[in-house]
Amino acid sequence: MKYNSIDVIKPKLYKDIFSYEEIPIIKFNNIQLPINTPENIWITDTTFRDGQQSMTSMNTEQMVKLFDFLHELDNDSGIIKQTEFFLYSQKDRKAVEECMKKDYKFPEITSWIRANKEDFNLVKSMGIKETGILMSCSDYHIFSKLNKTRSEAMKMYLDIVYVALENGIIPRCHFEDITRADFYGFVVPLAKNLMELSMESKINVKIRACDTLGVGVSHIGVELPRSVPAIIHGLKYYAQVPSEFIEWHGHNDYYASVTNSTTSWLYGGSSVNTTLFGIGERVGNTPLEAMIIEYAQIKGNVKSMNLKVINEIEKYFEKELKYEIPPKTPYIGSEFNVTKAGIHADGLLKNEEIYNSFDTRKILNKPPLVAINLYSGISSIAYWINSYFELKDDKKIHKNDERLLSIKNKIDEEYENGRTTNISSEEMKKLANLFIFSFSNTEQAI
Structure with a gap:
């Protein structure tokens, strides 16, 4: 050993920081150190x-x-x-x-x-x-x-x-x-x-x-x-x-x-x-x-x-591996870029960049979605259909499309009858097939 440790009789346990009876405290000395990011990380x-x-x-x-x-x-x-x-x-x-x-x-x-x-x-x-x-x-x-x-x-x-x-x-x-x-x-x-x-x-x-x-x-x-x-x-x-x-x-x-x-x-x-x-x-x-x-x-x-x-x-x-990933986990959870607020859905419908900070569809293969629930408006339903079915340009459904009212009425009926959970993707698919694409069942639409 060219460099020796400083031996101590009693262990140095920093009890002023880690008292164990309390959450550890952060001690400040106000020393400012320079950021020096390596070229290769x-x-x-x-x-x-x-x-x-x-x-x-x-x-x-x-x-x-x-x-x-x-x-x-x-x-x-x-x-x-x-x-x-x-x-x-x-x-x-x-x-x-x-x-x-x-x-x-x-x-x-x-x-x-x-x-x-x-x-x-x-x-x-x-x-x-x-x-x-x-x-x-x-x-x-x-x-x-x-x-x-x-x-x-x-x-x-x-x-x-x-x-x-x-x-x-x-x-x-x-x-x-x-x-x-x-x-x-x-x-x-x-x-x-x-x-x-x-x-x-x-x-x-x-x-x-x-x-x-x-x-x-x-x-x-x-x-x-x-x-x-x-x-x-x-x-x-x-x-x-x-x-x-x-x-x-x-x-x-x-x-x-x-x-x-x-x-x-x-x-x-x-x-x-x-x-x-x-x-x-x-x-x-x-x-x-x-x-x-x-x-x-x-x-x-x-x-x-x-x-x-x-x-x-x-x-x-x-x-x-039977490993359950919490749905709201950033980047990987099933709901990490799913919005539930109606006003946000309206923004997404107008321009995804309003409520999505990068193209999650292109980069992560996870399109931004909206959750359909009691508080979802016509904009949310329109955005969900466009995003799920990847409808673009002249094929996109707009929020003033009268066919969306039929879907909204069906959803409202669910909650009037006591439902509390979100409308599932499978249910939304069936409603879209029935009222937007005029299919009588999901299999035809798929």
């Missing part, structure tokens, strides 16, 4: 590792299919750069073997192990070029979970990295619980030692900053250890970690995983770790699809990505 995936821990375990075939989906979504853009797998079970190793046979450039296959040499033998046997290694950083973990001193923990971590480098494997060091860790007393010395090993071996050593409990804060002027800008800035400038070696891994316990991940990009980290639909430990990880949209907003494009594949992945999750 990208996304990594941990659906098969962290994500899989939170739901029904996937079988080999399902993992391989989702790997194919990730490749199709990335579409050789390199934005989804890597995905990581467990190696402990036979089905996980089989999935890795099958995925490696695909020989895709993106996403690259990586693994995850604990900080011991026995686990490392698994990586070597599989022929994987990079592996994540667990390195708990906070005194909560070092003292209470590992039952070690900071120096002992650091030596254990550096020993396993040294073994990885000896074997030509890129170590990705997972700094667990970094948002409750002594940044200058442990995180910076560990990171500097790792950068020394990287220079000596001429092999990249990466650092994944893990916001394990989701307590990271993106606001400017916040004190460590919770400040995301200060963590990323500190790794880059105090520990001399290059941007391309810095990755953020956030959880959504405080509804902040997306903003924290974006902040890590803005302040100097190149990589953000995600899962499909945000699945993961407790409330979940940063959603991969959300960071694609964040990438698009920062960079102004998504290169060659095929975002329509997100729709296919959503259907696969629901049908094959």
